[in-house]
Amino acid sequence: VTEHPLDQLEAFALGDLDPAAAQTVLEHADRCPVCAPVLADAMTGVAAIAMADGTRDAAVSRIAPRRDRFAYVAGWWAAAATAAVVVLAVLNFQPRSHATQAPVVAMVPVAALVHSHFTHHPLHGTGGDAKELQALDGSWVYFVADGLQPGATYDASINGALLGSAEASPTGTLTSYWVRRSGKITSAQLRGPGGTVLRWP
Amino acid sequence: VASPGEELIARLGAGEPGAFEEAYRLYAPHCRAVAFRVLADDAAAQDAVQEAFLSLWRHRDGLVVRTAGIGPWLVVVARNAAIGIARAASRRSGRESTAAAVETIDPLDALGTRAEAVDVRNALSSLPDEQRTVLTMAYFGGHTLASVAERTATPLGTVKRRAQLALRKMAQQLGGLDT
Numbered sequence: 001v002t003e004h005p006l007d008q009l010e011a012f013a014l015g016d017l018d019p020a021a022a023q024t025v026l027e028h029a030d031r032c033p034v035c036a037p038v039l040a041d042a043m044t045g046v047a048a049i050a051m052a053d054g055t056r057d058a059a060v061s062r063i064a065p066r067r068d069r070f071a072y073v074a075g076w077w078a079a080a081a082t083a084a085v086v087v088l089a090v091l092n093f094q095p096r097s098h099a100t101q102a103p104v105v106a107m108v109p110v111a112a113l114v115h116s117h118f119t120h121h122p123l124h125g126t127g128g129d130a131k132e133l134q135a136l137d138g139s140w141v142y143f144v145a146d147g148l149q150p151g152a153t154y155d156a157s158i159n160g161a162l163l164g165s166a167e168a169s170p171t172g173t174l175t176s177y178w179v180r181r182s183g184k185i186t187s188a189q190l191r192g193p194g195g196t197v198l199r200w201p
Numbered sequence: 202v203a204s205p206g207e208e209l210i211a212r213l214g215a216g217e218p219g220a221f222e223e224a225y226r227l228y229a230p231h232c233r234a235v236a237f238r239v240l241a242d243d244a245a246a247q248d249a250v251q252e253a254f255l256s257l258w259r260h261r262d263g264l265v266v267r268t269a270g271i272g273p274w275l276v277v278v279a280r281n282a283a284i285g286i287a288r289a290a291s292r293r294s295g296r297e298s299t300a301a302a303v304e305t306i307d308p309l310d311a312l313g314t315r316a317e318a319v320d321v322r323n324a325l326s327s328l329p330d331e332q333r334t335v336l337t338m339a340y341f342g343g344h345t346l347a348s349v350a351e352r353t354a355t356p357l358g359t360v361k362r363r364a365q366l367a368l369r370k371m372a373q374q375l376g377g378l379d380t
């Protein structure tokens with residue numbers, strides 16, 4: 001963006017922009033001392049309304065009977081998000097955004113990631129970019145992808161066997177984590193719509 | 202002396218994983234509630250929250266999060282992610298969007314009775330009618346600004362300007378509302 005997107009800052013704050021446009025606006029504003037305070041003002045206004053929205057209480061109360069599950073899932077998501085951050089930092093891999101369909105609810109082994117007890121491989125092919133990470137003992141595998149078909153379902157396979165499916169986010173990113181029995185992983189694949197395949201080796 | 206929020210932003214900017222976990226602990230429940238408000242689906246709301254936090258990591262040293270603060274930044278980005286998920290789901294299923302389903306809610310009635318809700322109610326009430334209309338339709342009604350312009354027979358540029366003024370006033374009046 002070479003000009004200030006001043007007429008899009010409020011639209012961003014209100015959720016009016018498509019993901020690609022929103023990303024462009026945010027990246028510009030992050031570097032622009034003219035746009036940043038305007039966008040920050042708009043975000044503060046929207047956030048204040050959002051946090052005071054009375055139906056929030058209704059939403060929370062609807063979930064309350066499932067508190068145990070929430071606590072477990074929230075803990076997992078915290079770990080998963082942290083792990084993803086570690087992974088992204090380690091690999092300097094920066095997808096535009098992120099959404100996950102986690103076929104197996106399990107703890108991402110943060111300690112393993114932090115201490116680099118894993119290896120990673122780029123997947124090559126058509127229809128996007130992806131990396132596959134795996135525990136050294138093969139007990140888990142983690143896919144991070146970008147440039148996929150938004151909203152499309154992708155089948156993940158290890159050693160030729162299907163692990164499960166995951167859906168790309170509206171911006172075409174995907175992360176998925178699977179726990180498996182230990183064992184050497186010799187190949188990984190993400191198969192998408194229209195015959196697109198990303199694979200390692 | 203840096204505020205706790207500024208300190209957390211600085212730690213995030215330094216790439217400290219512990220800061221990310223702290224931000225998650227502090228703000229994820231708020232983000233999740235806001236996302237659930239849009240999606241009415243727990244799992245999908247969790248997706249939106251995760252997307253927001255990963256986005257925070259990517260934009261942690263940008264000007265916007267440092268100016269807006271982590272809480273407002275995350276709430277808006279999580280809400281945007283939720284809206285994106287709802288729109289994608291709506292496109293896939295052909296159903297009306299979740300946002301459209303709340304179109305009939307009166308925003309002033311929808312606001313609760315907690316102190317901050319009263320503040321927001323007062324701030325909304327203090328807006329000029331045309332600005333409140335834009336904010337009500339765009340935020341509570343789930344309309345795009347283009348749709349607001351069409352429905353109110355107002356030039357899009359005018360609608361955007363009104364949204365800008367309305368949000369600026371809301372920020373000025375509610376800026377102390379820490380999330």
